[in-house]
Amino acid sequence: MKRYIINRLLLLIPTILGVTFIIFTIMSLTPGDPGRIILGQGAEQADVDQFNRDLGLDRPFLVRYVTYVANAVRGDFGLSYRTGRPVYESIRNRFPFTVTLAFLGVLGSMIIGIPLGILSAVKQYSFWDILGSVSAMFLAAVPGFWLGLMLILFFSLRLGWLPSSGVGTYQHYIMPAITLAIPGAARILRLTRTTMLETIRTDYVRTARAKGAKERTVVWKHALRNALLPIVTSIGVSFAAALGGTVITEAVFALPGLGTLVITSIRMKDTPQVMAAVLLLSFLFMIIILLIDLTYGFIDPRIKSMYR
């Protein structure tokens, strides 16, 4: 197991370098010159050139990439085109909001999706199964931003129960978390149902039933534990969706997270700011994927034994 963990940790390094390279390449496609944007239209051409030289923009692409990585390792992601200050400053305060929101969203979709998926599979073709499948089908087609607006319409404007925007109390997180959770819940429900249906029909479940095990034991111990692997894998997909979805959700509920920062930065053509935020969220995503892969080892003894 230890060797497996070390292997995976080492594999993370080239992946991070690769992701940084892709983002850096996209960033270098930006037309225009940063010195002009930061110093403004009124600045002297000589000053602008000097500024660009100081930023190292006259050097070849690969050199700039290596410098960017070397600086990024130390937490320096460059200067904001808008404020001229290090981009890390504005990211630091916003990061926790986005991460909390994404985690709440994924947690919510698991809490809703997995039990309902199991219920649907165990009671296949029952009323609950059909209701679950139909609503999952429907909810998978609902765009998050519209769901958020509908929640605001109903719970904030009509009933006045929840605040429609901003942060402060835990109540502010309820609607954004639901907005993020619902599409993921629909996907997890369908997946849980399918994999549970597959495992319920396997020989070992039939054996467990034949030897007279209680229905509860059969479902939770024999079937669910074997169906867990694809479900856990899909949580990675949920995180990708949630980390991206926070951008839209934050825009709907006016939350001061990385998402709103990314949107305003795009409008202001503040490319380094966008890249830093995207990079950090991608790193977070990679670490989550790594953790998910590591849990395979704990869930599935077959994988564990491969790396003994």
Next chain:
Amino acid sequence: MNNDYKKQSQVKEVFRRLKKNKPALIGLIVISIIILVAIFADFIVDYETVAIEQNISQRLRPPSREHWMGTDGFGRDVFARIVHGTRVTLSLSLVTTFSSAFLGSIIGAIAGYFGGRIDNIIMRINDTIMCIPPILLSLSVVAALGAGLRNLFIAILVASTPGFVRLIRSVVLGVRSEEFIEAAHALGTSDIKIIWNHVLPNAMGPIIVQSTMYVAGMILLTSGLSFLGLGVQPPVPEWGYMLNEGREFIRHSPHLIYMPGIAIVISALSLNLLGDGLRDALDPKLKN
């Protein structure tokens, strides 16, 4: 000749299975109607005079006989904008899906067919791109190139192709060792011809199913990015951007929020139903 006959019967067989699947049939009918609306939008309501022209004296009217879905903040008829929005949203989603399916099929087929080092390099790059959550990847492309329809297209293409590459590669890996590929080799057929004539046609089923599902996802993604104000520019009617404009009036004119959202949900839902049905019809083994 023999080949033609077989192809036809396969399509017929798939369609026969699809007809038995009620939800999929409903999806097919609804999406056909939506496509017809998109094609004949100009005959339903005029674009210039009804969907675009502003009429401040008529602004923010609730749904009535005159304006079925009410009017928006500029006094434009919401029904007309939804009808013409069908054209924008649907064509954008279809074009991005086809483009990324095409690009992804070629790259994926090359990786899967040649294997070895080529496969390794392509898949390393592909997996690395997939480490970036798709919306964030699209956003960074838009950030670099600027907002607008063309850049939105590029952004979505970049973010959605890797999924196709991975799918097609896995299908091609399965096809590669088949005997008819070996036979084609023995006949001295070139690699490009083998990929185009023998490998890809056999991967068509999964490509079609995945594409149908993708169009639904694309509708959500394009309207989402337009909602953020990064895609379609005003005054072009697009469902996501209509929601963005409607937000301002959410308190007193909620019809501006209901209508475009319902349009998005109906389109995405019918495509998902059709995609599910197609998957079952093309590969009955998968059905549970």
